[in-house]
Amino acid sequence: xxxSYREALREALREALAQDPRVFLMGEDVGRYGGTYAVSKGLxxxxxxxxxxxxxxxxxxxxxxxxxxxxxGMRPIVEVMTINFSLxxxxxxxxxxxxxxxxxxxxxxxxxxxxMVTGAGRQLAAQHSHSLENWYAHIPGIRVLAPAxxxxxxxxxxxxxxxxxxxxxxxxxxxxxxxxALPVERVWRACDISxxxxxxxxxQASLITYGGxxxxxxxxxDELAATGIDVxxxxxxxxxxxxxxxxxxxxxxxxxxxxxxxxxKTGSLAGEIVARIAEDCLYDLDAPPRRVCSAExxxxxxxHMEAAALPQVAQIVAAVKEMLNV
Amino acid sequence: MFEFKxxxxxxxxxxxxLLEWHVKPGDKVKKGQVVAVVDTSKAAVDVEIWQxxxxxxxxxxxxxxxxxxxxxxxLLEDGESAPARKPVTLQGARKGEARxxxxxxxxxxxxxxxxxxxxxxxxxxxxxxxxxRKRADELGRDIxxxxxxxPGGVVTLADVERAVVVPTAAAAAATPAAAATRQAEMxxxxxxxxxxxxxxxxxxxxxxxxxxxxxSEWLAGVNADRPITERILMAALLLKAVAITxxxxxxxxxxxxxxxxxxxxxxxxxxxxxxxGGGLVAPAxxxxxxxxxxxxxxxxxxxxxxxxAGSLRSSEMSDPTITVTNLGEQGVEAVMGVIYPxxxxxxxxxxVASRPVVDEVSGELRVLPAVTAxxxxxxxxxxxxxxxxxxxxxxxxxxxxxxx
Numbered sequence: 001x002x003x004s005y006r007e008a009l010r011e012a013l014r015e016a017l018a019q020d021p022r023v024f025l026m027g028e029d030v031g032r033y034g035g036t037y038a039v040s041k042g043l044x045x046x047x048x049x050x051x052x053x054x055x056x057x058x059x060x061x062x063x064x065x066x067x068x069x070x071x072x073g074m075r076p077i078v079e080v081m082t083i084n085f086s087l088x089x090x091x092x093x094x095x096x097x098x099x100x101x102x103x104x105x106x107x108x109x110x111x112x113x114x115x116m117v118t119g120a121g122r123q124l125a126a127q128h129s130h131s132l133e134n135w136y137a138h139i140p141g142i143r144v145l146a147p148a149x150x151x152x153x154x155x156x157x158x159x160x161x162x163x164x165x166x167x168x169x170x171x172x173x174x175x176x177x178x179x180x181a182l183p184v185e186r187v188w189r190a191c192d193i194s195x196x197x198x199x200x201x202x203x204q205a206s207l208i209t210y211g212g213x214x215x216x217x218x219x220x221x222d223e224l225a226a227t228g229i230d231v232x233x234x235x236x237x238x239x240x241x242x243x244x245x246x247x248x249x250x251x252x253x254x255x256x257x258x259x260x261x262x263x264x265k266t267g268s269l270a271g272e273i274v275a276r277i278a279e280d281c282l283y284d285l286d287a288p289p290r291r292v293c294s295a296e297x298x299x300x301x302x303x304h305m306e307a308a309a310l311p312q313v314a315q316i317v318a319a320v321k322e323m324l325n326v
Numbered sequence: 327m328f329e330f331k332x333x334x335x336x337x338x339x340x341x342x343x344l345l346e347w348h349v350k351p352g353d354k355v356k357k358g359q360v361v362a363v364v365d366t367s368k369a370a371v372d373v374e375i376w377q378x379x380x381x382x383x384x385x386x387x388x389x390x391x392x393x394x395x396x397x398x399x400x401l402l403e404d405g406e407s408a409p410a411r412k413p414v415t416l417q418g419a420r421k422g423e424a425r426x427x428x429x430x431x432x433x434x435x436x437x438x439x440x441x442x443x444x445x446x447x448x449x450x451x452x453x454x455x456x457x458x459r460k461r462a463d464e465l466g467r468d469i470x471x472x473x474x475x476x477p478g479g480v481v482t483l484a485d486v487e488r489a490v491v492v493p494t495a496a497a498a499a500a501t502p503a504a505a506a507t508r509q510a511e512m513x514x515x516x517x518x519x520x521x522x523x524x525x526x527x528x529x530x531x532x533x534x535x536x537x538x539x540x541x542s543e544w545l546a547g548v549n550a551d552r553p554i555t556e557r558i559l560m561a562a563l564l565l566k567a568v569a570i571t572x573x574x575x576x577x578x579x580x581x582x583x584x585x586x587x588x589x590x591x592x593x594x595x596x597x598x599x600x601x602x603g604g605g606l607v608a609p610a611x612x613x614x615x616x617x618x619x620x621x622x623x624x625x626x627x628x629x630x631x632x633x634x635a636g637s638l639r640s641s642e643m644s645d646p647t648i649t650v651t652n653l654g655e656q657g658v659e660a661v662m663g664v665i666y667p668x669x670x671x672x673x674x675x676x677x678v679a680s681r682p683v684v685d686e687v688s689g690e691l692r693v694l695p696a697v698t699a700x701x702x703x704x705x706x707x708x709x710x711x712x713x714x715x716x717x718x719x720x721x722x723x724x725x726x727x728x729x730x
Contacts, residue, residue, distance in 0.1 A: 255457045255483055286457040286483040287476065325477045 005147075006176040008154035009039045009115075013077065016157055017047050020075055023161065026053035026062055027079030027115075036081050037117060037176050063089035063114065067096050070112040075161050082128045083118040083170070090135075097166040098141030112166045113157070119172040119212045119262055120310055126298035129306070131262040133170050133211070134269040137239040143167045144240040145193055148214035150180040152237060155191025163193070170239075172212030172262075196243040198250065202232035205256035205320050208247060208273055210236035213260045213311055220316035231320060239269060247273065248281050255286035258319045260311050265293040290319045327382065327406065330375055330399040332392055335366050335643035339515075340473060340489070342366050343391040344398065353381045355401070360639065362398065367511040368607050369633070373640040379403050393473025454481040461486045512605040523667050527582075528705040531662050534717040536724055537683055539694040544727040548619075560678055561652050562623040563727060564697070568650055568673050569593040569614035570730055571720045577708035578671040578701075578716060579647045587670065587707045596646025596666065597626065599633045608666060609638050610646035654678055660698040670704035673720075 003011075016023045025040060031054040034041030044052040055062035059080060066078040080086045086093070093114065100108045120129035137144045143163060147153045153171070160167040182188060199214065200221050207217040214235050221231045234250050236242065251257055257277055261270035270291040277289055295309040332342055342364040349361045360372040361381075379401035386398045402408060454462075454469050458481045462469045465486065472489040474481035523529075541563060549557045572579045572593050580589040593615045596608035611625055632638055649666050654677040661674025676698040683694045699720060701713050723730065 255455075283456045283460040286455040287480070322477060325475065 001181065002179045003150055003154070003182045004176070005150050005153045005171075005178040005180075006037065006039055008150045008182065009157075009171065010041070010043070012154050012157035013040065013043060014046070016075075016077070016161055017043070017051060020161070022073065022075040023077065024051040024053065024069075024074065025077045025079065026055050026066065028055055028057055028062075028081050030054060030079050035079065037171075037173065039115075039171075039176075040079070059085050059088035060092060063092040064096070066112050066114070067092055067100075067110055070097075070110045070166075071100070071108055075111055075113075077113045077115060077157075077161070080114060080116040082124075082173075083116050083132050084127050084130055086114075086116055086132075093136070093142070093166070093168075094139055098139050101165060102141060109164045110166050111161070111164050113160045114166070114168045116168060116170055117173050118170045119174055120294075120299040120306060121174040121212065123301060123303055123306060124173070125301040129299035131211075131294065133239055134263050134267070134272070136168050137242075137269055137272075139240070141165065142240065143193060144170070144238070146170045146172075146211040146237060146239055148172070148175065148211050148235050148237070149199075150178065151183050151188045152191060154182060155188035156193055158189075159191060159193045167193070170211060174212045175215075178215065193238055194241075194243065196237050196246040197235045198232060198246070199235045200231070200233040202230040203254060204229055205231045205258060205323060206234055206247075206250040206254045207231055207258050207260055207316065207320075208234045208236065208250070209260040210239060210269075211262070213262055216311060216313050217260050217316060220313045220320070223313065223317050224320055227326075229320060229324060229326070236273075242273070242276070244276055244280065247277065248284075251277055251281045252284045255284055256320075256323050257285070257289040258292060258316060258323070259289065260292045260316055262294055262311060264296050265291055266296060268293060287323045290323060292316050292319055327409075328377060328379065328401055328403060329397045330361070330401055332364065332394055332396045332398055333373065333640050333644060334394045335364070335371050335373075335640050336368070339366050339394060339643075341391055341393045341471065342371075344386050344388050345370055346388050347384055349381050349384075349399075351381050351383055355379055355381060364640070366643070367508070367515045368605075369636045369638050369643070371638045371640050371643050375401075377401070377403075380406075382408060391471055393471075395473070452481060453479060455483060457483045458486045509603055509605065512601075516606060519666060520664050523664050527665050527667060527670075529665060529702050530705050530710050530713065532701045532703075532710060532713045532717055533660055533698055534700075534721055535681070535696050535698050536721045537694050537696045538678055538724060539696075541724050541727045542678075542695050556620070556623075558619050558623045559626075561654075561675075562619055562626050564652065564675055564699075564724075565595055565597070565611070565614055565626065565650055566617070566619060566622055566730060567720055567723050567727075568648075569595055571716060571723055572648065573615055574719060575708075575712060575716045577712055578703055580670060580707075581647070581668040582670050582704055582707055583668050590647035592647065594645050594647045596649040596669070597629060598649055598651035599630055602634060607633050607638070608646060608649050608651075609633055609642040612641070648673065651675070654697065661700050663700065663702040665702055665704060670707045672702045674700040674702070676700075 029036050030040045031044040031052045063078055066076040069076040097110045097112055100110050118133055119131050136142060145156050147156045156169060160169060209217040217233050221233050224231050232250055232254055259270040259273050261268055263269055270293055274289045292311045292315045297309055299309055300306050345363040345365050347362050349355060355361055355375050357376055357378050358374050361375045362373045364371050364373050382400045382402050384399045386392060452470060459469060461483055467486060467489060469481060472481050472485050475485050476482040545558060545563060576589040579593055580587060592613050594610040594612050595614045596610050598606060598608045600606050609629055611629060648669055649672045651661055651663055652675045653661050654675055658676050660676040663672035663674045665672045678695055678697045680693050681696045683692055683696060685692050699717060701717055703713050
């Protein structure tokens with residue numbers, strides 16, 4: 001049976017709330033409205049207002065409350081409506097959540113999970129459409145996850161809650177309606193939050209991507225396969241700490257890399273990956289690494305301009321073909 | 327200005343070594359003129375130029391080994407005047423710069439030109455991918471001798487894997503050791519071409535015994551009036567008969583490339599010639615169907631002599647449209663040939679010998695000269711039915727030698 005990414009997230013929340021009384025969900029419109037992207041729909045009725053808490057429009061305030069609750073022994077799940085708004089909570093995340101274990105000499109832990117919506121493609125204009133995952137992946141002290149499949153949407157929350165340190169889960173806005181068959185429970189229960197996944201094996205190039213760009217990379221791989229070009233697709237899954245072993249192993253197999261990242265090239269995660277490959281795998285490279293990233297503009301509102309600004313399948317296909325000189 | 331590039335002198339050639347130039351800057355050249363001698367792994371080949379012009383600059387020193395497609399010289403087209411300043415040459419760029427004193431200020435404009443030339447063809451360090459460089463090291467291959475197929479001519483991993491180790495041999499294989507190396511190279515080249523043929527080409531084979539009584543009589547009559555040195559051999563007659571017959575069977579004459587057949591307009595028959603030290607070359611006799619027998623005979627003898635002397639022309643090496651092999655001298659009955667890719671057919675002849683033949687008119691058994699002709703053809707391009715019609719037409723044609 002097929003399950004949507006949204007339903008998989010909801011099931012994971014429901015299970016966590018049912019199993020652990022310390023777990024609660026809070027954020028803007030998560031309760032009565034059912035969540036801006038309808039992830040928490042029905043949970044207020046099921047678990048009540050103490051555990052499904054609507055908050056004022058103050059990211060600094062409610063993310064800070066989440067940090068405090070975590071310090072106090074709770075297992076809070078905080079939803080931030082969009083990554084653009086999370087900048088208001090940067091101080092709580094970067095200066096408090098990420099640092100308290102370090103600054104308290106290990107006395108304090110912040111077992112906080114923050115769910116954030118990221119990415120463009122839904123015509124929500126520049127203030128709701130950016131991909132700033134790399135800002136958080138830059139920070140030591142937090143783990144950053146990017147579930148890109150239904151199985152990861154279902155499986156990542158439990159290990160994130162079990163992590164004694166802060167974990168940020170990025171849900172790409174374009175993925176909520178993605179439907180796929182959920183693998184058997186044994187498989188998604190085994191979900192780890194430390195390794196990248198090879199989503200497709202191939203021999204001629206590695207497409208390295210994460211989150212909302214994974215479906216595009218997979219489609220590009222299909223189109224390339226139709227022209228006889230066999231590429232591998234790596235889903236990073238974990239943006240911090242990066243699973244460099246999986247990346248390096250793939251590069252050693254294929255010798256060519258295209259990183260697909262919805263962030264902007266400048267100072268991007270794609271740049272970090274290419275740098276690591278250059279440091280660790282230079283002599284395995286048969287071509288300069290390429291990046292397919294968003295255009296260096298605020299994401300436009302107009303549909304055609306938004307599409308033109310984002311990484312698209314045709315660009316991925318073209319990058320691989322140029323690399324192979326075909 | 328146009329470029330003269332090292333042509334591919336056969337499907338199996340990746341690189342060649344320039345042995346000598348026959349021209350110098352300022353020389354006027356005519357289309358078809360031999361301008362250089364290049365050593366392939368098979369022979370020293372006279373390379374012809376395909377456009378009239380005036381040699382402007384020679385870019386490669388004799389003794390240099392270079393990949394197919396490398397620019398060897400630049401030439402001016404007829405009527406074109408020489409540029410005011412000589413461009414920096416490919417191979418001489420670094421040497422030249424080292425010798426030059428600090429340039430006076432007024433040559434700033436020249437420096438721009440130098441940079442443009444450098445962008446067109448970066449001198450010095452070749453562009454090699456890190457993985458290709460590492461692999462070449464592991465295999466002990468000289469990266470400078472490997473032709474690049476990547477974007478902008480970058481040498482890639484696949485290029486290294488493909489490249490055959492070619493030890494530097496003395497130009498003319500003067501010593502026994504060099505001759506042995508040369509022999510090994512040729513064997514490797516033949517191995518590559520024949521393996522490819524058997525791997526890629528779905529061969530089918532047909533045989534037909536062709537009576538040659540009429541042809542033998544007719545040839546004896548022709549030769550009766552000719553001095554011994556100018557006698558026409560049956561081999562030439564067979565060659566011409568094949569070429570004429572082929573005009574009616576385009577699916578047997580041409581090339582199979584990029585998964586499609588490219589028929590050839592002319593019939594350039596590759597004549598399989600065995601070399602004394604072992605090995606085999608099949609250079610082309612051009613436009614065989616339209617040449618008279620005496621001319622053909624002369625060219626055939628000349629080709630055999632030059633092949634064995636190791637002096638062939640580039641066009642002869644690169645463009646046979648079909649191969650004809652005649653193993654009759656060795657006494658075999660028939661040949662089952664291996665097609666030389668990218669050609670699509672090979673015609674073989676066994677020994678011409680007296681055989682019992684039933685006369686089709688009288689029904690009597692007679693002893694007559696005959697030869698077994700065979701066709702090996704590419705089933706991707708033609709079918710046995712066409713092939714059978716071809717051999718039938720060849721047989722009929724050889725019953726009327728006076729017609730051609």
